[in-house]
Amino acid sequence: MTEAEILICPACDAANRVPRARLIDAPRCGKCKVALFGGKPLALDARRFDRLIRTGSLPVLVDFWAEWCGPCKAMAPTFAAAARDLEPGFRLVKIDTEAEQALAHRYAIRSIPTLMVLADGREVARQSGMMDRASLVRWARMAAAN
DSSP states (O other): OOSEEEEEOTTTOOEEEEEGGGGGGOOBOTTTOOBSOOSSOEEOOHHHHHHHHHHOOSOEEEEEEOTTOHHHHHHHHHHHHHHHHHTTTOEEEEEETTTTHHHHHHTTOOSSSEEEEEETTEEEEEEESOOOHHHHHHHHHHHHHO
8 A cells, every 4th residue: 555545526526635643633635625524425426436436546335326225315424424434434326327327327326325335436335225324334345454
């Protein structure tokens, strides 16, 4: 691992090099000055998602969901709470499979909610269905460590 992480700004998509030891110091974007972590998942489109996984260096925990999906809606507060537990070691994102059908197809999403951990731009773990907060946090950390 490097001494610094590359964090993609949630507001302007600028790449920011942040020393790993400073991740807990509430880093801000060097370009737009927005906080790089907000304690909540980011809702991304395919273009922003691709930039994040191509350029950013943190593991990414993705929730593939849809507005019409009852279990997805039930999972949303748990996923949001997990962001507070996992940041700044992870970037948590939500992908609406109805709005981003090509992205859902690329990752062969067959059921929702589907959770996925990506590291270095590659899928390292996948889990379909709901999880409680503690199980989700433990699963994501174990997946990223492998």
